[in-house]
Amino acid sequence: MSRSHDVLRADTAFGFLDRTTASERLHHPVLISNDDDNTMLRAILEELRRSRSFTFSVAFVTTDALAMLKQALLDFPGHGRIVTSTYLGFNSPDALRELLELPGVEVHLNPRPGFHSKGYVFDQDAGTTAIIGSSNLTSNALLRNREWNLRFSALPEGDIAEQLRAVVENQISESVPLTHELIDAYGLEYARRPRPTVVPVDGFLPTTTGEPSSSVIVPNAMQEEALEAIAALRAAGERLGLVISATGTGKTILGALEVRQARPRKMLFLVHREQIVDKALTEFQRVLDDPADAFGKFVGPVQQLDRRYVFATIQSVSRPDALERIAAAGFDYVMIDEVHRSGAATYRRVMERLTPDFLLGLTATPERTDDVDVFELFDHNIAYEIRLQAALEADMLVPFHYYGVQDFQDDDGNLIDDTAQLSRLVAPERVAHLLRMIDRYGHKGPVRGLIFCSRIQEAQEISALLNEQVMNGARLRTEPLVGADSMAHRARAVHRLEAGELDYLVTVDLFNEGIDIPSVNQVVMMRQTQSRIIFTQQLGRGLRLAQGKDHLRVIDFIGNYANNYLIPIALFGDSSLNKDQLRRKVLGAQTAGAISGLSSVNFDEIGREKILAAITATALDSLANLKSAYREMYQRLGEQPWLMDFARFDTVDPVVLATARTNSYWDFLVKAKAVDTAPTPAQRGFLAFLDHELLPGKRPHELLLFQALLEGESLTRSQFRALLRAQDLTDDTRTVLSVEGVLSLRFFTKQEITKYGAGLVDLVGERYQLSPAFLDEWDASGTFRAHVRDAVATGLYLARHRHGWSSGLQQGRRYSRKDVCRLLGWETNQQGVMFGYKIDMATQTCPIFITYQKDEEVSASTQYEDELLDPQTVRWYTRSRKTLESRDERAIAADEVPLHVFAKKDDAEGTDFYYLGQAAPREAEQSQMSDESGAMLPVVTMKLDLEAPLEDSLYEYFLRPTS
Template sequence: MSETLRQLTLDNTFGFLDSRVDAGQVFHPTLVSNTGRNTMLKAILDELKRSNGFVFSVAFITPSAIAMLKQALLDFRGTGTIITSTYLGFNSPAAFRELLNLVGVEVYVHPDSGAGFHAKGYIFEQDASTTAIIGSSNLTESALLRNHEWNLRFSALPDGDIVQQLGRAVQTHVDASVALTPAWIDEYASTWVPQPRESKRGSGVAESSSDDFLPTGVVVPNTMQVEALSEIQKLRDAGENRAVVISATGTGKTILSALDVRAYVPKHMLFVVHREQILDRAIEEFKRVLRAPDEDFGKFVGTRKELDRRFVFASIQSLSRLENLHAIEPGAFDYVLIDEVHRAGAASYRRLIDYLEPDFLLGMTATPERTDDFNVFELFGFNVPYEIRLQKALEADMLAPFHYYGVTDFVRDGEVIDQFSDLGRLIADERVDHLVSAIETYGHAGVPVRGLIFCSRNDEAAELSTLLNQRSVHGGRLRTLALSGKNSVEEREAAVQMLEGGDLDYIATVDIFNEGIDIPSVNQVVMLRQTLSSIVFTQQLGRGLRKAAGKDHLVVIDFIGNYDNNYLIPIALFGDSSLSKDSIRKKIIDAQEAGAIAGLSSVNFDAISRERIFASLAATKLDSMTNLKKSFVELKNRLGRPPRLIDFARFDLVDPNVIATKQKNYWRFLNKVGATDAQPTEYEGRVLTFLSGELLNGKRPHELLLLNQLLSDGEVTTGFFKSLLESHGLAHDSATIESVMRVLSLSFYTVPEIAKYGSEPIVALHDSTYSLGEKLSTAWRANFLLQSHVRDVIETGLYLSRHRYKWSGQLEVGQRYSRKDVCRLLNWESNQQGNIFGYKVDFYSNSCPIFVTYHKGDEVSESTKYEDAFLDQSSLTWFTRSKRTLASGEVKAIVENRIPLHLFAKKDDAEGTDFYYLGKAISRDARQTKMSGDGEKGLDVVTMQLGLESPIEQSLYEYFATRAPV
C-alpha cells in the first residue's frame, strides 16, 4: 500500500466512518465555514502550497479577492485554470483584467446562459491525490473570509470515481467557454452595467462609514462614531472641559468632530488646522453635518478674517500671530477644535491654547506619540474618550482594505541600496525595470492607478519620475510627477488634482504626503525606500486607506532590501508595540497562514523578503533600554503617572514579561529610568525576580491563584485550594497541586536558582495548610511598595493567562515554551532544563519532551548535528542521541510508545530559548543506523518517524522547512 493510499484510507475513515481512528488528518474531509481560523481563504492557500495543479470554477470574482491570492499564485509552480462567467453581470471588467494579468493561469469565461452559471468549486491536484473544496463560496473577499459559508473539502485517489466526475465537469465547463482575451474584455466593458452589490458586512444594507449620509443630507454616525460621541459627552458631563481623540487616518475624525459640534450646539466655534489647503475640505464636511447656511461659515487665513461667523476655520500660521490673536477675546469661542494636535508642542499652538478660554477644547490626532518631550495627553488633562488605531479601524470596515506585498528590492553586485547610495544606484536602469515589473505584477490592472511613490531622497524622486515617464505599464505610457518641499502649495494642489482627475498615474515624493494631505482616490502606494520609522510607515500607508467611490482596495508594494531595520515593517503592519520578537514572529507566521489580517486586508512577502524580515528580527535588540524607556515614557504620558505592568498588558503595548525582566524585576526598572528613588531590599528584589521570571508569563495560573488567595486570607487549606482550582476550571489533580507547591517552595529549582530567588520558600505547607513563607510574610507586612509590586505581578500574570493563553495551565499547541516551562507544566519533580539535551524520558511525570532545533548552526559538532526533518505537516524524521541503540532503555520507552511524547521545535538558535509546541506524537518505524562522528566507524543512533496527533499549520511548517537565500 502506498503512503498516500494509507493516509487517504485512514483520513477518510476518520472523517466519514469513525473519528476515533488514529489518522494524520492531512486529507480528512473538513467543513470550511469561515468560523475562527477555518476560512475559505486559508483552505485555498493551504491547498495551493501542496499542489501542482488547480482548477477554480466560480461564478463571481472580485479584484480584491484576486489580490488576496496573488502572491500565492505567483509562488505556485504548477498549472492553473480559472473558469468564471458573466452571470448576472456581477464580474466587473476590472475583475477580468486582473484575471488576465495573472501569470501562468489560464482563464476561461462561460457564457451567460439562461440556466445560469453558478458553480463554486476549487480542485487541487497533488502528485498522487486530488483534493476538492465545493460548496457556497465564490471568489470574493467576503465569501473567502467573512460570510457564513459551507464548503466541503475532501480528497480522493486519481482513479476514484469522484475525481473522474470532477474532471468531466471541468471539461464540460471549458468546452462551453471562451479563453479570456483583451479583446473580449473590451467588448464586455462596452455593454457592462454595474450591478447592486451586497454590503461587505453581508447585511444587504451598508452601514454608514465616515463619508456616508442619507439622501436627505443628514449625516448618520457609524457605530464607532456613536460610541465616541457618547464617551465625549460622558466626559463633559463629568465636568471635564478638554479632551483628545485618537483616530487613525481616514476614519473620519473631521466628521466625528462635526457630529460632536452638532450635539454641543456652540454659539461660536473655532476649528484650527496646520495647513491652509485643509480648510476648504473641513468646511465642506462641517456643512454636510451641520446643514447650516453658508453665511455661518468663515475663514481666518491670509487676508480673510471672518471672525464674526458662527463657525470659523483658521490656519495656525495666521491665528497664532500675536497681533491677530490679541484682537480676539479669550472667551470668544465656546468650542475650539484643533486638528493634528500632536503638533501642539510647537510655540504657535501653545500660544493659542494658553490664550483662548473655550468652554470645551477638543484635540484630534492619528499619532499622539512624539519624539520630543512634549506630552499631548497632559495638555488635555489625560482625557482620551475615544481611540481607534489602524487595525481596529480596518476590522470595523471604516477604511479601505489593503493588500501589502513585500517584494525583494533590486540588488546589484551585492550592494544594499539605501538613502546614502549613489544616485546612479538608486535610479539604475535595472532597478527601474525591476520597479516597473513589480508594478505590472502586483499593481492594479483593472482600474486606473492613482499612486504615490515614496522615495528615499528628493533627487531620486525627480530622476525616477523622468525615467518612469519613458516606460509603459500594461501598454500605457506612465505619467508621473515628482514633488518636494520646494514645491509651492499651489504646485502641490495642482499635482493632486491631476492625480485625482486621472491625468497622472503617480506622484513621487519623500515625505511631504506623510500627513495632512487628503487624497481619497489613492489606490496604490509604492515604498521604494528603507523603512526607518514604523510611525512614518503607517502614515504613508494611511495615504491610501480612505474610502472612495470606485475604490475596491489599496495595493501597497514595498521594496525590501537586506536592511538591518526590516523588522520595523511587521511592527507597523500589525501595530505590534510589544518589543517581543516572539510576538512579531508569530504575527508574521499567522498572517501567512490565515492569508488576511485586520478586516479584509492581507500581508504577503515573497520568499526572500520574508527571510530578510526574519533575519532582521533575529539580529535586532528590540528590548534595549532605549526602546523600553521610550515606551515607558509614552504610556506614562498617556496615564499621567508611572504605568504598572498591568497597564502595559491592558493597553497591549510592551510585553510585560519583556519590561519586567529587563532589570530582573520591574521595581529595579523603575529605579533605573528614574521613575522612583525607592529601591527594594536584596531579599525583596529576589522575590520579585522570582515572580517576574517564573510566574508573570501566565503559562500556568495555579501558582498565581494560590498566592493571590494567601495575600488576602493569610492561610489556605489544601482542600480549599483544590476547590478553588476546580471552580476556575483548572486541573486539580494531585500531580499538578504537588508541582505548584514545589515551585512556590523553590524545591523545584536548581541550587543556583534557589539562591537567586532568595533561598527561602515563597509558600510553606504545614498540616495541610498553605501560608506565606516566614521571611516573605515579614517583608510583606513591612513594605507597602513591595505589596503593590507583588500584586501587580499577580494581576498581570492572571490577565496574561486569560488573554494570551487558554487559562488551562496545560501545554497549548502553537505556543512557545522554554525547557524549564516544559518541566514545570509537565509536573516534573525538578527543573532539569540543563540535562535534557534534545529530549528526556522522565518516569516521575511519565512524559518525554522532544526538542528539535531545525536548522543547526555551523558550530554544531558532527556528533550532535542530527538530520531531523519534517516529511509533511504531520510527521517528522527524528534521531535519538548518538551512541544509542534499539536496546537502550530510554529508546525502548520511546519506540514502544510506553510514555507520552511531546514534540517541540524552533527554526534555529537565533529564536532564543523557546520552542513551538507542536503537540503529542507517536513513534513508528524505528530503525538502527549510523551518523557522522568517531571517524569512519560512525556513531550508533536510532531514527524513527514521529507522527503528530494533529498536523501543524502550513505556514509554521514552511517557516521551519524553508531557508531562502538572503
C-alpha cells in the same frame, strides 16, 4: 497501499461514518462557514500549499479577492485552471485582466447563460480535495459572508473524484480561452452598464432624508460611540478632551458631527496648513444645518472673526496682533486638528490665551518621538480612540493588501536599496524591477498612486524615467513633488492625480499627514522604514473611502535594513516588543490570509526571510525601547503605570518590560529613574521570582494558590484541588505536587535559589501558608505589596487572555527547557542536563528538543539530520553512540513513554522552542553518522508522527533556509 492513502481513508471514515475513528484529520470533511478562523480564504490557501494543481470554477471574481490570493498564486509551483464567466456582467474587465496575467494559470470563459458554479478542486499526492458550496471568489465570500462550503477528499479511484474530473473537463470543453481581445470587447459592454453611485465619505455614508436633493451625514457605530464619549466628557464638566482617530477615519467629519450635537455659540477650528482650511470648512458645511454666512476663515488677509464657525491656521491666529483681537472667552468651543503638533510655541500661545468651555484635540498619532506630552496637554482625558486595525475591522477604511518584495538585485547578487549611491538607485535596471513589481502586484485598471522615495533627487529622476515607460498599454504619467514646491504647485499636482491626468506622484515624505487624496488606490514604498509612525501615515494616504475604490494595494521594496522589523510592528499595530509575538503574527498572516477585517499582509519568500531575520537580530527589548514604551504609557495615564496597565492596553508585553533588562518591574522603574527607592535584597528576590516565573502566565495554578493565600484564605491540598476544578483547570496529583515544588523553590537549581532567596509558600501538614520570610517583607512595605499584587493580577490576566487558561503545552507556542520541565510536572528543573532529550522516570515523559538548522561550529558528532518530512511527520535522530538496545532509546522506539517534540529554527532565535506536539514513534532503525575524524558512530533514527499537523506557516518556516 501508501500511508497517505491510509490517512485519507481514516479521515473519511472519521468525517462520514464514525467520529470516534482514530484519524489524523488532514483530509476529513469540514463545513466552512466563515466563522472565526474557519474561513474560505484560509481553506483555499491551505489546499494550495499542499497541491500539485488546481481548478477553480467560479461565476464571480473580484480584484480584491485576487489581491488576497495573489502571493499564494504567484508562489504556486504547479499548474492552475480557472473557469469563470461574464454572467450578469458582474466581473469587471480589470478582474479578468488580472486573471489572464497570472503565471502558470489557464483562464477559461464559460459562455453558458446562468453559469453560477462555485467550486474549488485540488489535485494532491493522496488524491483529490474539493471545496464546493456557496462562495464565489470575492473578498466577502472568502471571509465575511455567511457561507456554507463543504471540503471533502477522495482517492483517485473514488467515484466522486471521477465525477469532479468529468464536470471540470466538460466545463472547460464548452469554454473559450480568455484573451485580451475578449476582455476588450466585454469592456465596451461593461462600460454601458449602470453602476452604484453611493459615495462614502470619510467613514460615513450619507442617508437620505426623504428630500430628493438633501442628505444627512450619519456616523457608523464606532463614530456614534465616539460622539457619546465626547458628550459624556463635556457633561462631566471636563474642559479638555482628546480623540485619537487613525489616518483616514474622518477626524474632520467626526469633529463636525460633535459640533452638530454640542451646538456651541461660537467655534474655532484650528489647522496647521492653509490648504486644509477650505477642505475642513466644506466638510463642516455638509454636516451642519447652517447658512453659508455662518462659516468664515481667518487666514492671511481674510479675517472673518464675526462668523459663528471660524476656520483658521495656527500661523494666523498665533500672531500677537491677532490674539489681541480675540477675547479669551470669544469662542466657547475650540477644536484643534493634528493636535500632536501642539507642543510648538504657536499652539501654546493660543491655548494659554483662549478659555473655551471645551477644547477638543484631534490626532492620529499622539505618541511622539520628541518630548511633547500630548496627553498631559489634555489632562489625560482620552474621549475616544480609533486605531488603524479597529477602523479597518469597522469598515471605516478601505481594506489594504500589502506586498513586501525584495528590492532590486544586480547581476553580481548585490542588493540595490535606498542605502546605495544615487546613480544606482535610479539605474534603468532598478526602474525595470520597479515596473515588474508594479505589473505583478498592482492594479490592472486606473491607478491613482503615490511613490515614496528616500531622496529628493531620486524622486525627481525616478519620475523622469517612469515617464518614458509604457504600462497597461499606455505611457506612464508621473510627477515629482518635493518640499521646495509651492503650495499652489502641490495642489495642481494633486488635482491632476485625482482627475486621472497622472498615474503617480513621486515624493519623499511630503504626504505623511495633513492632505487628503481619497482616490489613491496604490502606494509604492521605495525607501526603508525609519519609523512605524511615518509608515502608518504613508499607508494611511490610501485608506480613505472613495467612489469606485474597493481596496488599496501597497508594494513595499524590502532591502537589507536592520530596521525591517518596524514593518510588521506598523502593519499589525504590535507594540509588545516581544519577538515571539511579532514573529507569530508574520507567520500567522500567511496562514490566515487576512488581518483586520478584509486586509492582508503578504511577503515574497525573500522579503519574508528578511523581515524574520530583522526581528531575530534586533534588540527589540533594548532599555531605550522599554523606557520609551514606559514614557508613552505614563503620558497616557498621567501617573506611574503598573504592569496591568500595559496588559489591558495591549501595548508593550509586561513580561518583556519586567524581565528583559532587569530582575523585576520595580528594578526597571529604578533603572528608568521613575522611582528613587529600590527594593531590599529580599524583596528583589521575591519580585524576581514572581516576574520571571509566574508573571508569564503559562500555568495559572501557582498564581491562584498564591492569590488565595494573599487574600487571607487558608487552604488544604484538597481545597486547592477543588479551587482548580472550579476554575476548569487540571488538579491531578502530579500537577499539584509540581505547583508546591515551584512555590517552595524545590523545583529550581541552586543558582536560581540563590537568585530568588526564600520560597513564597510552605506546606505545613496538609495546609498551605505564606512563608515567614515573605510575610516579613509583605508586612513591612506597602510598595512591595503593590508590586506583588500587580504581578499576580497581570499573570492571571495573561494566563487567561494569552495562554487560554490552560496548564498544558499548546502546539505552535514557544517554551524554554525549564518551562517544559515545569509543565510536564518534573520534580526539578533539569534544563542543563537534557542534551536534546531526556526521559523523566517519575512522570514517565520524554521531551525532545530539535535545533533545525545547526550552527557550522557544532561538532560533527552532533550534526543530526533531523527534519520535517511533512506537517505531521518528523525524522529524528537520537544522540550518537546509541543503539536500539540502549535503555532510553529502546523505551522511546517502543513508545513506552509519551514523547513531546519541540523545535527551533536556529540558535539565533534564543532559548525557546516551538512545541510541535505529542508524537508516536515508528520505523525505528539502527544507523550511523560520522564524527570529526570520519569514524562512523552508531545512532538510532525513527519517524515521529505528531498528534496534529502543524499550521502551514510554521511548517514552511522551518523548511525555508535562513537567508
